[in-house]
Amino acid sequence: MRTAIVVGAGIGGVTAAVGLQRCGWQVTVLERAAELGEVGAGLSVWPSAVAVLEELGVTGVEKAAVPAGMAGMRRPGGRWVVEAAAIGVEIPVMIHRAQLHRLITDQFGPGVTVLTGITVTGITQDAAGVSVAAGEELFRADLVVAADGIRSVVRRTLHPLHPGPRYAGYTAYRGIADVDIRDGGGETWGRGRRFGFAKLIDGRIYWYATANQDAGLGGGHEDVVKAFGDWHDPIPRLLAGTPPESVLQNDLYDLSLPLVPFVTGRIAMLGDAAHAMTPNLGRGACSAIEDAGALARHLESTSDLATALSQYDAERRPVTAKLVKQSRMVGRVGQLDNPMMCGLRDGMLGVGGKVAGLLARRKRMEQSPV
Template sequence: MVGAGIGGVTAAVALQRCGWEVTVLERAAALGEVGAGISVWPGAAAVLNDLGAKGIDQAAALSGPTGLRKPSGRWVVAATHLGIDLPVMIHRAQLHDLITAEFGPAVTVRTGYTVETVTQDDSGVLVNGSLRADLLVAADGLRSVIRTALYPQYAGPQYSGYTAYRGLADVKANDGGETWGPAQRFGIAQLIDGRTYWYATANQPAGQGGDLAAVIRRYGNWHDPIPQLLASTDTALQNDIYDLPLPLVPFAAGRIALLGDAAHAMTPNMGRGACTAIEDAGALAKHLTATPDLVTALTQYDAERRPAATQLVKRSRQIGRMGQLENPVAIGARDTLMWVGGGVARGAAALRRKR
């Protein structure tokens, strides 16, 4: 296993439960996750529950309302009216801890280990010329060394045109959701520990950077509770947003499987990146258990996961483009369509409740 992010550690637990001896190779000096909030949708929560990770159900029970607003605070559409499932909202580091707590003696972790070369033959995979394994799972992220080695002609990460800010406020917001303004958005989500996770996006060239002061300048006069959240935040993380171009490369090559961002890095507009990695891990373990031949099992894994991930990459990219519109006419048409669509969905939800 190369990479100990959310997808990598989930795969390690899943393979352990299938009877595999797993070595996790992590470039960082210690295990852990940085960042802020993360959404765990029902499919990923089901995988984690099957793996024995504890605390996800509790988190799901505490998820709050969400929806879409304008900077003035006027609601365009409220998700609570639509009858849709809401995700678990949890701090990324807390989720990582819940998963790694399931590591048993079959999982060995080697931190401070950088993978530089990978070769394979019919009998196994060789890492850095010395470490041999029957199977290599590449969960080494957006700029995956292993994906590049397998598919050197693939273009690799592409910039979306906007950057993202994330932060944690030590106050509890009464509601959540997203607010869309011209070329920028702001999102609010309640975490299970009582804090509020917020995130924001803004169109700008790659590499320009930004900090909490930049966020306050952009969003400090938007509707409540945004000003209060920013005032209760100590620092903001800033990351330019990239995804992988379509078509995605195969997730399996011989005895090597790609997983998570290494396979299908997507923009965060649907909150599905980590969830998709978790679902990858569940599917990988399922196919390795059901199919004795390893190469065939990985081919089946690719056949299941690549089409699903492709659709999510595409849809998330489309949502980002809509959310980052700058032209006032296009923004007006977008908001009208969403308001009308929300009304139709509310009516359908009301009919379902009457049945």
């Protein structure tokens, strides 16, 4: 039986393990954390990633429901800039990270062994296989999937000249509020600050906020209340309904220089290790899931490992490089601070939203039976 090691048991690593198991590989997952699981708050899972999860047999990620109330983009005072329903945009499933992680790992069968508390420190390969070092311990397999996140040890080992993560210039706060609201959610853009929220499939409200600041300054609930406490309803209610100690704060980084290639011999890079992006499109974990789906599909379609891996690289590298770029661009526009530029931005978004609304209405009319 062919053997694989997956380094890292984040969303990307565990999805890859499920995919490899389905193609008949014997998989060992090496995770440095003491326990298998995810922390964090909510995640948007877009239809393309939901489709991959379904393909891999992961059940329970319901199709998105249309929000109960109006959703879209607003100004801090509450005035609508763009209404999602008018332009007919795709709506992602919103789910807690821990719940999604559990739904994926529920699919682990005898084909997957998980070893926690193992920190990978090095990797080498020869014609017959790959050796993964974790301190004194050595693991060997036919294939390694490196899903060890944005600060990937495997990437640093294979691509020592790659500059690695770059700070985006702003930080993110996340929380979960147990509050009953009818608002459909969306994002509100201010000057150098944004606030977004959406209902999770378990009924709670996931919110996130961004603020321009230097890396490493930290922050917590108090800072979010100070920055957003006077923004439109239900933002202050969401903040009041969030336990202060549960608020997460992360400085945001991406891999500004695309990694080329994603595959080196028998080692495939996947997820943030290969293409970490800022969360402005909510697509990082989705891309990791889609990487895992593509890898499994190519491994299933041919018994030649080199061919399968080069097909994986050719499929996933261009798409994800584009997303990294687009996400960075959305972040730059969203984090504008200058009042004149923000006015111009909001005006253009409003006009763009109206045009998109008219086009969407025309399309609906053309498609509706007479």
